[in-house]
Amino acid sequence: MNAADPVVQMQDVQMVFTSVDGDRFTAVEGLDLEVGSGDVVAIVGKTGCGKSTTFNLLLGLERPTSGSIQLLGHDPHKEFDWFRSKLGVIFQTDRLLPWRTALENARVGLEILDYSEKEQNDIALQWLHKLELQGFEDAYPHELSGGMRQRVGMARAFCLTPEIFFADEAFGHLDQSTARRLREVFLELVTESRKTCLLITHNIHEALEIGSRLVILGKPGHVLADMETPTNATRAEMAEFEDRVLDIIEANEVVG
Amino acid sequence: MESEATRSELSPARAQEAWHARLLSVLAARKEPIISFGVILAAWQVASFFLPPYLVPGVGAILAAFIEIVASLTLLGDVLTTMGRIFLGLVLAFITGTILGVFMGFTETVEKYTLPVLHFIMGIPALSWVVFAIIWFSHVETRIAFILLAGCLPNYALIIHDGIKSISKEYLDMLRALRPTRKQLFSKLILPGMIPAVLTSWKVNLGLAARVVIVAELVGATRGVGNKLLLAQELFEMPKAIAWTLVLVTFLLISQFVILFLEHKLLRWRPAKQGGMAT
Numbered sequence: 001m002n003a004a005d006p007v008v009q010m011q012d013v014q015m016v017f018t019s020v021d022g023d024r025f026t027a028v029e030g031l032d033l034e035v036g037s038g039d040v041v042a043i044v045g046k047t048g049c050g051k052s053t054t055f056n057l058l059l060g061l062e063r064p065t066s067g068s069i070q071l072l073g074h075d076p077h078k079e080f081d082w083f084r085s086k087l088g089v090i091f092q093t094d095r096l097l098p099w100r101t102a103l104e105n106a107r108v109g110l111e112i113l114d115y116s117e118k119e120q121n122d123i124a125l126q127w128l129h130k131l132e133l134q135g136f137e138d139a140y141p142h143e144l145s146g147g148m149r150q151r152v153g154m155a156r157a158f159c160l161t162p163e164i165f166f167a168d169e170a171f172g173h174l175d176q177s178t179a180r181r182l183r184e185v186f187l188e189l190v191t192e193s194r195k196t197c198l199l200i201t202h203n204i205h206e207a208l209e210i211g212s213r214l215v216i217l218g219k220p221g222h223v224l225a226d227m228e229t230p231t232n233a234t235r236a237e238m239a240e241f242e243d244r245v246l247d248i249i250e251a252n253e254v255v256g
Numbered sequence: 257m258e259s260e261a262t263r264s265e266l267s268p269a270r271a272q273e274a275w276h277a278r279l280l281s282v283l284a285a286r287k288e289p290i291i292s293f294g295v296i297l298a299a300w301q302v303a304s305f306f307l308p309p310y311l312v313p314g315v316g317a318i319l320a321a322f323i324e325i326v327a328s329l330t331l332l333g334d335v336l337t338t339m340g341r342i343f344l345g346l347v348l349a350f351i352t353g354t355i356l357g358v359f360m361g362f363t364e365t366v367e368k369y370t371l372p373v374l375h376f377i378m379g380i381p382a383l384s385w386v387v388f389a390i391i392w393f394s395h396v397e398t399r400i401a402f403i404l405l406a407g408c409l410p411n412y413a414l415i416i417h418d419g420i421k422s423i424s425k426e427y428l429d430m431l432r433a434l435r436p437t438r439k440q441l442f443s444k445l446i447l448p449g450m451i452p453a454v455l456t457s458w459k460v461n462l463g464l465a466a467r468v469v470i471v472a473e474l475v476g477a478t479r480g481v482g483n484k485l486l487l488a489q490e491l492f493e494m495p496k497a498i499a500w501t502l503v504l505v506t507f508l509l510i511s512q513f514v515i516l517f518l519e520h521k522l523l524r525w526r527p528a529k530q531g532g533m534a535t
Contacts, residue, residue: 056429093426097445097448098525099448111444112444142525
């Protein structure tokens with residue numbers, strides 16, 4: 001794989017679910033997407049436009065009905081095990097295992113990679129501290145606030161030094177100020193790592209804040225628009241851009 | 257450290273006073289159950305004044321019979337025999353039930369075939385199994401093992417199955433994104449996720465097992481609490497009948513306590529319960 005090759009490549013991807021009664025539901029249809037190395041891309045769209053399905057397909061948790069998906073030149077579903085330690089994922093809810101402490105949760109990916117216990121703890125502690133969780137290493141998830149739990153979730157992803165970061169509505173359930181602070185931290189760490197990052201969100205504000213590129217998904221999952229986010233824009237220019245994005249989403253709503 | 261230092265400085269009289277105060281506060285914290293049992297004991301004792309001792313023996317007579325059992329090695333052996341039967345039967349049922357429950361949890365075909373059958377078996381009264389066992393098997397230990405297997409295996413399997421099914425897909429997806437081996441997935445998610453269900457299954461089955469084993473021991477057993485209860489009934493010895501029952505209940509409570517202790521140790525991660533209906 002060359003450095004110029006796309007890190008993420010989806011070609012004409014289709015995903016159709018068939019229910020027990022035989023009803024068919026198309027979640028993703030004709031989805032094409034390319035993301036280059038080091039890009040930070042935000043994927044926006046309304047609820048039910050196949051964002052979560054796209055996310056699961058990218059992680060290789062589901063097999064597309066047709067089309068091809070390549071991450072780093074490999075198929076995330078067919079070559080499932082090849083992706084050990086390569087994907088850093090931050091989920092909508094923190095998904096911390098309730099029977100593990102913050103430290104034990106943060107190091108779970110390293111345990112899977114069979115690191116020595118000392119290495120596991122050293123790396124996990126380093127990230128927990130970087131994410132300002134000193135003193136909470138031995139706390140169970142229920143003893144932490146929502147923002148702290150999501151920080152542990154971030155530590156779990158960053159511990160692996162993965163090739164690609166995925167975030168699925170990672171800040172959606174937090175209160176506004178906590179979400180904003182965490183977004184900043186996240187962006188800082190991702191930029192520092194120079195890795196590729198895909199952020200899925202329904203929040204346009206969040207998308208503009210983090211992504212340097214904006215991909216708008218329409219129903220059923222396909223690319224409606226793909227644009228650069230304005231840099232150094234004035235408040236008014238930003239608002240105008242936001243309006244344009246909303247218009248595109250709403251136009252798709254009317255047709256759909 | 258500090259409190260220890262202060263305690264050693266206390267004079268013997270003051271120390272005794274402090275100890276009394278502590279005892280009183282411990283008792284005061286448990287005053288409701290103490291009062292309940294006190295009232296029951298008093299009512300029983302009063303009844304014993306008016307009714308013949310072979311129907312309602314006095315508290316003292318029961319206590320004497322109780323002490324006789326606990327102090328005698330051979331008699332205590334009967335209790336241990338019964339407890340041993342219960343535990344062996346439960347362990348057998350637990351192992352087979354867990355294997356079945358795990359298969360059901362992971363294989364839809366197995367689940368579809370076995371779930372209705374297990375629910376049907378659960379509807380069969382434990383006493384029916386006792387009758388079947390007596391007809392089918394002549395050996396007492398075989399009968400008891402069979403009864404416990406039939407009575408508790410479905411229960412274990414269903415609870416374990418339920419425990420596995422209730423492990424959230426969210427956790428599963430989170431771990432699968434990390435690409436664990438099957439073994440890692442089992443040790444990091446399935447096993448710890450199952451523990452609450454396993455503890456519940458033991459709590460439920462211990463009580464059930466004690467009841468059916470006693471009944472099974474009434475027929476053909478030469479040892480065990482059931483056998484001793486039968487002898488007491490034949491000889492019309494009410495104090496002994498009650499004392500044997502009390503001894504068994506005591507042992508069962510100790511077992512329940514052990515499970516509660518394990519629960520406390522293993523489920524430390526659970527948020528503390530916040531009040532109940534009563535508060």
